[in-house]
Amino acid sequence: MSSEFKKPVPAAEIKERHRAEQVAANKAPTELTGSFETDLSLLRTLFHNSSDLVIRRFRLPIPEDLDVAVLYIDGLVDTRVVDQDIIQSLLRLSRIESVAERLKPGNAMDKIKAYLLSAGEIETSSAIEKISHTILSGDTALLIAGSKDCIIVNSRGFETRGVQEPTIEAVVRGPREGFSENIRTNTSLIRRRIKDPDLVIEAAVIGQRSGTDIAFVYIKDIADPQIVEEIKTKIESIKIDAVLESGYIEQLVHDQGVSLFPQMQASERPDKVAAGILEGRVAVIVDGTPFVLLAPVVWVQFFQSPEDYYEQSQLSTFIRLVRFVATAFSLFLPGVYIAMTSFHPEMIPTPLALALAAARTGVPFSLVTEILIMEISVEIIREASVRLPGPIGPTIGIVGGLILGEASVRAGIVSPLTVIVVAITTIGSFATPNHTTAISFRFLRFPFIFLGASFGLIGITTGLILLVIHLAGLESWGVPYMAPYAPYEPTGQGDAILRREFSFQRTRPPFLKPQDKHRLPRPEPRS
Amino acid sequence: MKTNRKPVTPYQAIAIVVNTIISGRLLILPRELCTEVGNGSWLMIVVSALVALVIISLYTAVGRRFSDSSLPQYTVKTLGVFGGSMLALLFGASWLIMASLSARIFSAVIITAILPRVPLEVGILVMLLLGAHLATKNIATIARVHELLLPLVVGAIFLLVVPSLSRVSLWRLLPLIEPGSLKKLGTGILVGSSSFLGLEIVSLFMPCYGRPELAGRSHKLGILIVAAVALLTVEGCIGVLGTGTLARTQWPTLTLVRMISFHGIFERLEAPFLAMYVIVVFTTIGSMLFGVVAILAQLFKIKSQAIWPYLLVIPAYYLAVGPPNVIAVEKAGQIFAYFRLGLVVFTPLIVLLVAIIRGKEDRPDEKQAEGS
Structure with missing residues (x-):
């Protein structure tokens, strides 16, 4: 009832x-x-x-x-x-x-x-x-x-990608772990490498709508408290609706006017980030992306790879020099090639100059046009092979590179030497370990092409001077971008362009103003 | 972001001295000296270097006494507002003229030697604009630019002069002192010392030195490097060309470079040499224009220096295109150099004297000296 x-x-x-x-x-x-x-x-x-x-x-x-x-x-x-x-x-x-x-x-x-x-x-x-x-x-x-x-x-348990091998920053020797999209996994990857209670992980939330979790990771008694405080206040004061990737933060904190050079380094390698934290830097982990930011950064850092520290120092130094040469090629080679052949043919040895002239007979375009045609096609091929699904990508590279180059030479549109120059330039640009910097240099070679075509080698030097002025003016959280070269710091030279033995790197980079300066104890005096 | 008020390091101080002094003048210095004193040129450089050491010590002393003031500030402090400002403006004017003359000479070299189809005016404008661009930056940036370019400035000259030394015939260098040439010792020293002009720029950088106690050492080292470069260049030119040919060569250093070749890689090197030399001339013009900007900014209390330094290019350009030809430029340059030498030598003397008599000095700030 x-x-x-x-x-x-x-x-x-x-x-x-x-x-x-x-x-x-x-x-x-x-x-x-x-x-x-x-x-x-x-x-x-x-x-x-x-x-x-x-x-x-x-x-x-x-x-x-x-x-x-x-x-x-x-x-x-x-x-x-x-x-x-x-x-x-x-x-x-x-x-x-x-x-x-x-x-x-x-x-x-x-x-x-x-x-x-x-x-x-x-x-x-x-x-x-x-x-x-x-x-x-x-x-x-x-x-x-x-x-x-x-x-x-706490009942968080959503589906995430597991820890996988990093794809952008590949190494021959070194750990195969890369960061994932989950902030907790990422902090644990760092924590597992630095089992130090002084490793601080501070949480914050940015993005009014996205409510993205971020974490500042640093070692309390190494990192300069002033730099830590500045990074924290600046990032926490960001007002934006959503932060979907760490690149948002990287650009929003950029306060040096227009610059192609990043003020923070993005990395997907836990060993690299751990090394940075141990040097006195601050890592910023953003939930939802495997790219962790490191700050402050200096210019030479973009030419360093974690692998450098796992191999013999002499070999690493050699490889670093190779990277610098490769970057210089990717930046200057097309411009210098145009300058030398169009403005200063007297520089080139006579047999080579004759060969060049012979190769260019029948090519209807000017050298600049020729170079630009090839450079732009290479950029298109590169972009296309990134967009294509995995297995097809390399195919396009081969098809584009080999067949297009070969065919355009046969068709008499470009000369063989131009193809060689453009090929070296492109390969050179891939030798830079940092993706962002590599793109910057690839982009900057176009101004150098125009300078070389307008004023010859004088134009190239003019561009170089402008680049040096720009780089010298940059600072990353108060740290000069060109440290340890400008200002010159003798103790920082152990790990810059050269990678000296660990016994030469007793101190942490001085430009980061670390509280605990020593990495290795002082050698005991021999009795 | 907190900026360091005293960012200039001792190494940067060396770079500033060397880069500012070494200029387009080095292209004609061997001829100028040789026409005066012949084989005795090396002696002139040594003596001039000693003179330069004395002058720079004067500037160092004034700078140490007025540890927080640069040139326009201490001339005003010692000689009164009117006299001090006038003197400072005189320095500014001399630097502006110096910048435009350098631009003119170098542009003439470029269009004659490697870029015959480029108009002279374009070369002048490019050089002046580059310098003005540097002058818009802050002092820390300028010091870093000098520091980064120092190896290129010195390295470029060494790299290109040293290979030509294999062609030096020692007998051309003899006799070490031509009999009778010592009569012209006075003019020789004047020419030699004027080639060290530019050193007075340290008066603007000194208040920003992080370690002022090392200033003297950096300055002297800078002068010695310049002297070594000048000595090498002049002796190289005499040894290869001989005094007779040298006196009739417009740009002997360039001729020297023309003679060397790396067989199999480059046949002739004047294009890369002059391309590197753009840096040498740029650092001088940049320093000079920065000097003008700093003096104007401090006298007229202008805070920002973002855009207006580019305006200096306009008067500098008209000064540069004024003289009808290279010979006229050189003549004007020589007379102007003597006037400048007087200005550069007597200013610190007068300032120091008046400062001692009137008891003027900046009280050194103990904390900053320790904190740096």
């Missing part, structure tokens, strides 16, 4: 529901109100009844029924944690009499935390913004009737 009738809803509850809807509709409060129904509908309206928001209400049978609700976003949470460590443990443990005795509506919050929740990481908060952010990050909110606070349980 009784089942046919619904239990009448008490007038008080109807009133309360009504009030809750009004509160939710009128204004967005910043704190939870403490009334269970109001808070619940408040959170529900906050998420606009989103279909992936799960609200599971249940009651705990402790002396009197206690209303409890669990809120989480489906897909962001580890359902095992929600089921077992929250719902199941609440329901099961609350049946134990000794526990139930101690629970009163007034102290439910504390006792539930103390006796009923088996989840590991919990915290309480009543700030709506914080609660919504944590729910959206994959945590589970536990709302308890009669309490103004809400318990937030």
